[in-house]
Amino acid sequence: MTHPRRALSLLVAATLCLPAAPAQAQFGGLGGIFDKAQKAKKVGDSMREIGPEEEIKIGSDLAGMILGAAPLVDDPAEQHYVNRLGMWLAQHTDRPDLPWKFGIIDTEDVNAFSTPGGYVLISRGLFERVRNESELAGVLAHEIAHVVQKHHLHALQNEMRTSAVADAGGSMVASGGVTGFLTEQVIKAGKTLYTRGLDKGDEYEADRMGVVIAARSGYSPYGLVGVLQTLSAEQAEKGMALMMKTHPNPTDRIERLDKAMGTKLDGLMPVADDLPSFVALRNPAPPPEIKATSAKTRAVKRTLSKAKPRHK
């Protein structure tokens, strides 16, 4: 039982020492002070390099936060589809072995999220707006790039480094234990981060990587551009508010992608814009008629099943 306790005291030491470290380091070499500074530096370093297990735990906490606001869509076929596509895309990055998980979440809003360790969530509003599979691939690949580059993990560490000390005492006692304390801190920092957004530079980088990941996987690299065009056209709409607040302007993103892509990716052959399986997924065959229905009802049903594509 000494281990958790040691971990706890180390954490307390870490949070207490951290802000003091840079100042004290200036007076380094004076016995105890030097010692303290070294220790803090070490903890600081260890905070910089969060291991994969902890990264996944943090990502799981943050995914739970987003899912608490919008749960998974109850459609096993669609969920399975995005997992197969997402996992395929992830195989074309430097982190193919993360436990990647993909989900469509039940909100009309247009948005997509990723959290550290391989969690990717796309809103139903955005899923329904993509014109074809290459656009869906573009969105997922952009989110995958955030995970691969640890954009949220690094931003979260920054956020927690500044807020952890103030909250350390109370929260830790209240929630009883290191794990509870960390989860609470992660969620708190996560709410700030996911409503404020990443640095713009991280978003542009995820766009540039996203088109390449999609292209490597056999899709048109222009899927993401198509999605950004949709966002650009509909940016003033209500369902876009959080996405617009947390991301650079879509027109700006298109211009930057244009500069980076040029015509370099135009020669790739063959590339897929869409797949029959995706078309079928979104246009399921109407269910067999069980009860006798009036001709009028059948006509309405036929019209609605034609309406299903939701393509523009």
Next chain:
Amino acid sequence: MRFASAAIGALALCIAAFPAAAESGAVIRADELKATPFIDAATSAKLAANQPVNIVSRKGGWVQVEVNGQTGWVRMLNVRLATASSPAQGQANVRAASLLRTNSSGKTVTTGIKGLGEEDLQNASPDPLQVSELATLAVSADEASANAHASGLVEQQVEFVDEKGKPIAKPKAKKK
């Protein structure tokens, strides 16, 4: 119920009137209308900047447009879509259609508008059960690869690029 059926009726009419791909936009800069979606294709017309176009379809980095009764292709990056406030009936169509929800049995149901705004996220209570549910959806790399190959997807060798388009092995993770 009456309202619902009236809404569905209106929706059905709306969809019938504006078939899929009713998007409009404009050419960003002076460009050429190409006969086919290739850079070396024959030019069928010259387009001035801000020329309005109707978008018919998309293929790779190209969009097929209809302009003054003529149909041809322009690069996707040279077109911007009309915004929601300007006339673009296709978007109203999509918004109306997004009210419809088809569940896994293929039955179409209507749902209310569920948003996910800043406040929803701020007030969210973490849901570990949903995280467990998400974990059950994961597939193996083998399954994903087998499926992709069966679908005919062809992998490509493509390097990442920096802001200016210079190829790079991998963007460096930013130091914080």
